[in-house]
Amino acid sequence: MRIATWNLENLFAPGTGDAAPTSETAYQAKLEALATTIASIGPQVLAVQEVGPQPALDDLAAAVAAQTDHTWHTAAADPDGRGIRVALLSHGELRDVEQVRDLPAGIGPVQISDDGEILTGLGRPALKATVTLDGHDVHVLSVHLKSKLLTFPDGHFSTSDEDVRVRYGFYALARRAAEAAGVRAYVTRLLEDGGGAVPAVVVAGDLNDDVQAATTQLLHGPPGSEFETPGFDRPDAGDAQRLWNLAPLIPEHDRYSRIYRGRRELIDHILVSAPLTSPKPTVGAGPGAAPSIADDPDARRNEPGSDHRPVHAELG
Template sequence: MRVATWNLENLFAPNASAAAPASRATYEAKIAALASTIAAIAPDVLAVQEVGSPPALDDLAAALPGTWYRETADPDGRGIRVALLSRRLLREVEQVSDFPTGLGTVQVDDDGRVIAGLGRPALKATATFGGKKVHVVSAHLKSKLLTFPGGRFSTSDEAERARYAVYALHRRAAEAAGIRAFVTRLLAQSTTNTAAVVVAGDLNDDTQAATTQILLGPPGSEIGTIGFDRPDAGDQQRLWNVAPHIPEADRYSRNYRGRRELIDHILVSEPLVHGVTAGAGPAPAPSIDDQPDARRDRPGSDHRPVYVDLPA
């Protein structure tokens, strides 16, 4: 079973937003490029991010070989959302939008505006493979890209930059905690064995970032550590990031100002972690900066997909 995640970069119908393709021809070129990559990596379930209206996802599904089931979450203020595409029927669909109990609201700007849940709801659905239910969560945490008052993406005021970096970091951490709380409940619901859970998405930070680490659960047993092959009581609540299984030279999903970053991740629960392999592709990824609309008419995506092959 192959599960993949991919940020599709502003999959909007033509002229639906400032970042959408400006013409039908450029939109169709984007759909064709996305479909070609998805067909090449051939996932069974694909978690996607930055989907505009659901009809755009329908167009992508129609461009893929075979039958693809799809589910979408509610959009954020920019009109983008996460979704799931699957060659297997998707059941038990559920949005994840709440911060964990006990965590208060999070301030997001200088005006004191606060949020009480995920800015972009995550989406969970269940697919069945070989008689085994696998819960897949598609997630897209707050971007590292800072947005300043008036829709600006840059500032010469360093005090303002520092404040908005804190707002973004607090929001990303709270969103990670919300998804972690949902997964904790999902794992606890299993009455026999630990549930088979995959969290896949654009986490907007690297493997060792504190926000990414929140999702792991109990510490001490990450892939590559001396404790990995030693079962302990924490395993039933853990998620493992499969990033170490991606060949080191290929371990990136975005090229930011010429620097390779792995910010798109797949994490799996205990029944799935042993015997996995992982990869990313295709390469290379275009180098991007802090102007999100600069690639408006470019085909494909500014991210690379990341995938994991799970044991049968």
């Protein structure tokens, strides 16, 4: 089974959002570039992030179908305040679709701005669906955690006030951690509901931090076994609740999904539960390179493709 995740970088039709392309020509070029890359990867299920209203997702599904001879089923979560959302595309039916909104019990509201704005659930709901792949049911979640891009008072993306910078950096980190905890709590319940067998679970998306970041590590569950470590081949009591990040299986020279200020970063991840760890997955990123970006989210408004590279895996 082949699964992929990709942040599509503001997939909006013209006139449907502040980040939308300014012309139909630019929009069609973006769709064509995205569809060509998706077709080259050939996923059976694709988790996507930064999708605008449903018609844009439908346009993408049609563009990919034209290049793959497959009909694509789609499902999308509710948008955040910017109008972007996560979604899933699949060759097969998406069943038991559910949005993941809640923070875990015991985690109270999280302050996210100087004016006292609080977060009481995931800022961007994650989306879970069950699909049948190669005869097996797999629970797939598309996730997009809080960006490392800081938005300061009055909508600015930069500041010369270091006290403001550190506060808003803290707010963003606290929000990302709370959202990661919410996703992990949902996964914990999924893994507990397997009726004695460990369910096949995939968490895929833009986690907005690297493999070793605390917010990414929250998703793992029990510490210990990881790919490419001595403990991987030794079963332990944590396996039933553990998620394994596939990042170490990406060839080292290709282990990045974004370039920020000239520095390669792997912030897009696929994590899997125990049944999907053997045989060892084949994992990659790309194809192609990614542009180097900075802190202006409008700089690539009319550019084709995405500022992220997809991450994809052959499982089972």
